[in-house]
């Protein structure tokens with residue numbers, strides 16, 4: 539397991555494996571790799587704050603967490619820096635590792651019931667007492683980020699010719715060069731043009 543992934547590992551050894559037991563933690567995960575999508579992500583070196591509540595249940599450990607982070611990127615229209623506050627709640631069940639003597643029919647039936655309740659895409663398992671928080675945190679952040687980040691909803695972007703922001707330009711802003719080029723094309727004599 540890479541160091542970047544280890545940041546997301548949380549050891550639940552303090553939580554007694556008795557249904558009804560509960561522990562709360564506040565974690566600051568200093569991430570080593572960006573978490574997000576191509577255009578906007580929580581940068582490496584930044585912190586993802588996690589308010590974590592763990593409850594012992596019969597099948598494993600139920601995690602409820604509130605996630606705070608600030609994703610950074612660029613406005614796709616004007617390239618200004620954009621910061622997006624991410625605030626998400628997640629809940630996941632981490633099952634105790636299936637053991638050969640348990641499992642079987644009983645385990646399968648339990649799994650079905652909880653899938654309805656938690657609507658989780660994939661099953662999560664404790665590795666001994668260690669819980670890997672990476673998948674649920676990554677998913678929660680990615681789902682909260684816009685595919686096309688904007689500095690503001692009405693961002694007008696840049697003039698393609700001078701790169702200036704439309705916002706700062708007068709309404710009748712235009713580039714003479716465009717008109718001149720078209721005018722030139724009209725009167726072009728191809729025979730006389732240099733190779």
Ligand SMILES: [Zn+2]
Nearest residue numbers: 613616689693
């Ligand atoms: Zn913008």
Ligand SMILES: [Zn+2]
Nearest residue numbers: 697699700701
């Ligand atoms: Zn311009």
